[in-house]
Amino acid sequence: LRDYMDSLGRPKNLFIIVNPFSGKKCARTVFKKEIKPLLAAADINCTIIETKHRNHAQEITKSLDLLKYDGIVCVSGDGVLVEVVNGLLNREDWATAIKVPLGVIPAGTGNGMVKSLLDPAGDLCSIPNATFAVIRGHKRSLDVATVLQGEKKFFSVLLLIWGLVADVDIESEKYRWMGSPRFDIYDLCRFGLQLVGEPTHPTSSPFKLALLRIVKLRKYHGRVHFVPAPGYEAYGEPVKQVDNFDGHILLSKQDQGSATKVKSCGYQGPEISLEGLEWRSIVGPFVSIWVNNVPFSAENYIPAPKAKFSDGCLDVIIVRNCPRSALLGMMLKMSDGSHVTLPHVMYLKVKAFRLEPGTRVGHPTKGGIIDSDGEVIARGDESAENSEHKYLMAYGPP
Ligand code: ADP
Numbered sequence: 001l002r003d004y005m006d007s008l009g010r011p012k013n014l015f016i017i018v019n020p021f022s023g024k025k026c027a028r029t030v031f032k033k034e035i036k037p038l039l040a041a042a043d044i045n046c047t048i049i050e051t052k053h054r055n056h057a058q059e060i061t062k063s064l065d066l067l068k069y070d071g072i073v074c075v076s077g078d079g080v081l082v083e084v085v086n087g088l089l090n091r092e093d094w095a096t097a098i099k100v101p102l103g104v105i106p107a108g109t110g111n112g113m114v115k116s117l118l119d120p121a122g123d124l125c126s127i128p129n130a131t132f133a134v135i136r137g138h139k140r141s142l143d144v145a146t147v148l149q150g151e152k153k154f155f156s157v158l159l160l161i162w163g164l165v166a167d168v169d170i171e172s173e174k175y176r177w178m179g180s181p182r183f184d185i186y187d188l189c190r191f192g193l194q195l196v197g198e199p200t201h202p203t204s205s206p207f208k209l210a211l212l213r214i215v216k217l218r219k220y221h222g223r224v225h226f227v228p229a230p231g232y233e234a235y236g237e238p239v240k241q242v243d244n245f246d247g248h249i250l251l252s253k254q255d256q257g258s259a260t261k262v263k264s265c266g267y268q269g270p271e272i273s274l275e276g277l278e279w280r281s282i283v284g285p286f287v288s289i290w291v292n293n294v295p296f297s298a299e300n301y302i303p304a305p306k307a308k309f310s311d312g313c314l315d316v317i318i319v320r321n322c323p324r325s326a327l328l329g330m331m332l333k334m335s336d337g338s339h340v341t342l343p344h345v346m347y348l349k350v351k352a353f354r355l356e357p358g359t360r361v362g363h364p365t366k367g368g369i370i371d372s373d374g375e376v377i378a379r380g381d382e383s384a385e386n387s388e389h390k391y392l393m394a395y396g397p398p
């Protein structure tokens with residue numbers, strides 16, 4: 001049987017990371033009752049560890065003896081998976097480490113990756129389906145985007161968002177204590193479902209917060225630069241003079257940083273020469289910007305229906321002049337991906353992307369959280385003051 005299983009490429013030894021803090025905080029029980037018995041029946045040896053704090057999964061994977069395992073499986077939301085990817089890419093042996101198969105079994109509030117994996121196969125995003133996928137050992141490649149911000153570097157496998165949606169999402173993070181999953185509140189807020197149903201907590205703070213965001217629609221000033229993927233060259237305006245484009249500064253800052261500090265040993269990001277590329281730009285104000293690596297950002301949101309796991313491109317959705325009335329409709333359509341044909345929605349694929357919140361457009365943007373894979377990587381108000389935080393780039397993979 002073992003030989004046969006080997007021939008199928010099925011895993012025999014798995015390192016399992018359980019986040020007891022994920023979602024409704026029942027990952028531990030779910031693992032014991034629903035997942036462990038299936039893995040045992042499939043004759044898989046499991047080494048199990050529970051995360052004790054934020055970044056614990058990243059610390060563990062940075063020093064894990066990878067030779068002992070056929071894969072790392074996260075019983076969590078997307079957050080722990082992202083930590084694992086960052087842990088692996090920050091290792092000295094990142095080039096081999098990143099080849100270790102990764103799996104996710106959905107136990108969080110944000111399960112965009114599992115949903116993106118299971119949905120095209122027509123499978124429901126469920127714990128048993130994800131567990132069976134792990135047991136079968138089916139694998140597919142996944143692009144990693146490198147997000148650079150001054151000297152900071154972050155590896156993203158899901159998305160980067162800026163504007164209305166990032167603000168509501170992150171601010172609603174504070175309301176975990178309400179006991180209901182964050183995205184339920186988030187749904188209610190973002191989509192203004194009070195129009196069609198009875199909200200459970202009509203006067204709750206996150207509800208008011210989101211309503212306020214939509215009613216007093218905030219505009220986010222700034223501009224974006226991008227290198228279009230083939231077929232998307234007509235979007236935006238050409239960036240005429242390379243002189244006007246401080247991408248150089250960003251990269252030289254990176255170089256200075258590594259010269260004065262201990263050079264980090266992990267993956268340095270793709271080597272892209274800025275000069276040879278055909279950058280184009282779009283100027284705000286914006287309502288929201290999504291940069292997605294996979295189609296789903298959560299189980300019930302598919303902002304980037306055309307996104308592919310490993311096409312070397314990031315899918316960008318830009319909303320600029322959208323009236324409030326149309327905004328609600330657009331958000332609702334995002335649950336099945338039909339928003340992409342709306343007149344206020346710009347959808348394109350890029351090889352590289354740069355975000356400049358509030359710069360050179362007159363006034364700095366107030367607020368405006370930038371969120372990559374659930375991590376707040378910048379806030380518009382800070383970034384407008386401090387040139388160190390001014391620029392962001394997300395490159396597609398090398
Ligand atoms: P969710 O989808 O519900 O947000 P995730 O698995 O993505 O669930 O985890 C959310 C965050 O919880 C991650 O940023 C992770 O670092 C953090 N985390 C992991 N273990 C713990 C813990 N023991 N206590 C608090 N936070 C934790």
Ligand code: MG
Nearest residue numbers: 293308311313
């Ligand atoms: Mg892609």
